[in-house]
Amino acid sequence: GENVGLHLPTLSVQEGDNSIINCAYSNSASDYFIWYKQESGKGPQFIIDIRSNMDKRQGQRVTVLLNKTVKHLSLQIAATQPGDSAVYFCAENLGGISGGYNKLIFGAGTRLAVHP
Amino acid sequence: SQTIHQWPATLVQPVGSPLSLECTVEGTSNPNLYWYRQAAGRGLQLLFYSVGIGQISSEVPQNLSASRPQDRQFILSSKKLLLSDSGFYLCAWGSPNQPQHFGDGTRLSIL
Numbered sequence: 001g002e003n004v005g006l007h008l009p010t011l012s013v014q015e016g017d018n019s020i021i022n023c024a025y026s027n028s029a030s031d032y033f034i035w036y037k038q039e040s041g042k043g044p045q046f047i048i049d050i051r052s053n054m055d056k057r058q059g060q061r062v063t064v065l066l067n068k069t070v071k072h073l074s075l076q077i078a079a080t081q082p083g084d085s086a087v088y089f090c091a092e093n094l095g096g097i098s099g100g101y102n103k104l105i106f107g108a109g110t111r112l113a114v115h116p
Numbered sequence: 117s118q119t120i121h122q123w124p125a126t127l128v129q130p131v132g133s134p135l136s137l138e139c140t141v142e143g144t145s146n147p148n149l150y151w152y153r154q155a156a157g158r159g160l161q162l163l164f165y166s167v168g169i170g171q172i173s174s175e176v177p178q179n180l181s182a183s184r185p186q187d188r189q190f191i192l193s194s195k196k197l198l199l200s201d202s203g204f205y206l207c208a209w210g211s212p213n214q215p216q217h218f219g220d221g222t223r224l225s226i227l
Contacts, residue, residue, distance in 0.1 A: 008157055032213055034215050034216075036218075041220075041221075041223075042220050042221070043122075043206050043208075043218030043219050043220045043221050044160070044206070044218045045218070046215040046216075046217060049215055089159060089160070093213070102148075102210070102212050102213055102214075103162065103165075104162070104216060106159040106160040107159055108158065108159045109158075109159055
């Protein structure tokens with residue numbers, strides 16, 4: 001499959017530890033943010049999203065934090081498992097809907113490597 | 117539930133040959149549809165989006181074109197492929213202010 005993550009920053013963690021993946025976004029007008037997980041040879045898979053009127057949202061083993069002051073987004077994964085190994089992308093929606101669609105701008109990605 | 121299909125999964129084409137990649141969505145109507153390209157070790161670059169049948173918007177000038185002949189069908193084409201067209205092509209569908217959902221992509225290699 002596609003060698004996603006060839007030049008990406010890598011976060012290495014031990015199985016069972018918590019992982020934190022960070023993302024800086026660029027546009028202060030962005031109002032909606034999404035985290036995706038991409039395994040090698042596959043398309044990105046939706047993990048969790050957050051809107052700009054919130055600063056924290058929790059899912060199953062994942063938490064997204066949004067700091068609009070410094071334009072920073074983070075994804076926390078609790079009790080990281082080998083199956084969490086993948087490339088993680090953040091995406092920002094540029095300020096509302098233009099022409100009926102939302103334009104997502106993706107970050108460069110971070111590779112998460114989970115070691116047993 | 118909604119599903120999205122892309123094919124083929126892998127394609128090897130000579131320089132100068134034509135291209136047609138197809139994407140279909142099931143379980144939803146009037147979705148927004150998107151084509152992205154992903155270079156190795158990089159993020160996703162939006163190529164085209166469509167908000168309805170026959171409505172195509174291009175994000176970057178390039179050697180590719182897109183068409184939407186039916187509500188849930190999105191096609192990426194080229195008349196003559198260039199070496200620089202190599203990459204991982206992803207189709208996605210979505211609704212405004214909702215997550216986009218991706219297919220499993222086509223890995224295109226140009227020789």
